[in-house]
Amino acid sequence: MKLVVGLGNPGSKYDGTRHNIGFAVIDYLAAGAGVGVARSRFSGQIAEWRLDSETILLVKPDTYMNLSGQCVRQVIEFYKIPTPELLVICDDIALPLGKLRVRAKGSDGGQKGLRNITDQLGTPEFGRLRIGVGDPSGMDAADFVLSRFKPGERASVEEAIQSAGNGVMIWIRDGIEACKNRDNGGHKKANKTKKEKPKKADEDTATDSAGRT
Numbered sequence: 001m002k003l004v005v006g007l008g009n010p011g012s013k014y015d016g017t018r019h020n021i022g023f024a025v026i027d028y029l030a031a032g033a034g035v036g037v038a039r040s041r042f043s044g045q046i047a048e049w050r051l052d053s054e055t056i057l058l059v060k061p062d063t064y065m066n067l068s069g070q071c072v073r074q075v076i077e078f079y080k081i082p083t084p085e086l087l088v089i090c091d092d093i094a095l096p097l098g099k100l101r102v103r104a105k106g107s108d109g110g111q112k113g114l115r116n117i118t119d120q121l122g123t124p125e126f127g128r129l130r131i132g133v134g135d136p137s138g139m140d141a142a143d144f145v146l147s148r149f150k151p152g153e154r155a156s157v158e159e160a161i162q163s164a165g166n167g168v169m170i171w172i173r174d175g176i177e178a179c180k181n182r183d184n185g186g187h188k189k190a191n192k193t194k195k196e197k198p199k200k201a202d203e204d205t206a207t208d209s210a211g212r213t
Contacts, residue, residue: 095132
């Protein structure tokens with residue numbers, strides 16, 4: 001069993017924001033073949049995905065970004081999933097818009113969702129797929145990641161979401177090194193990897209409603 005977690009903030013207020021691009025990748029994957037209906041469990045929304053002979057859990061934490069680790073820890077402990085079988089998808093303001101970067105482990109790089117997951121699990125030994133959401137360019141970082149993409153950015157964002165989804169499938173089938181080899185050379189403008197045709201299935205800094213960052 002593998003675990004894929006997309007980071008973001010819950011609620012319609014945050015739909016489509018830069019900080020929620022991890023959620024967007026999970027939604028993209030969840031629209032595909034073999035994915036069951038998402039259910040509320042362990043402080044998150046969890047759907048089971050069957051790909052080839054593998055079972056994958058697709059998770060969107062219902063906590064705010066900086067508490068993401070609570071959900072992840074509960075899922076890992078219940079299903080007894082080794083941390084190397086975890087892949088976390090999140091935004092990154094240090095990467096150019098649409099660029100992907102994959103790591104098998106490492107520091108949180110200031111991304112507070114990753115930081116909380118590391119704290120809750122007691123280890124940084126889990127995969128992470130970061131997606132560039134653009135440069136704040138002097139704008140407050142918290143305001144920037146909670147803003148929505150501009151019309152001129154949408155094509156790059158949609159392409160990055162699809163490419164990240166394809167990267168997840170490579171990680172599942174071939175491992176983190178294959179995923180790294182594909183994505184760490186830079187986000188390619190025309191990624192030809194095909195995903196199964198979708199069908200209907202039956203905040204590095206964020207501020208929540210309590211003012212936490």
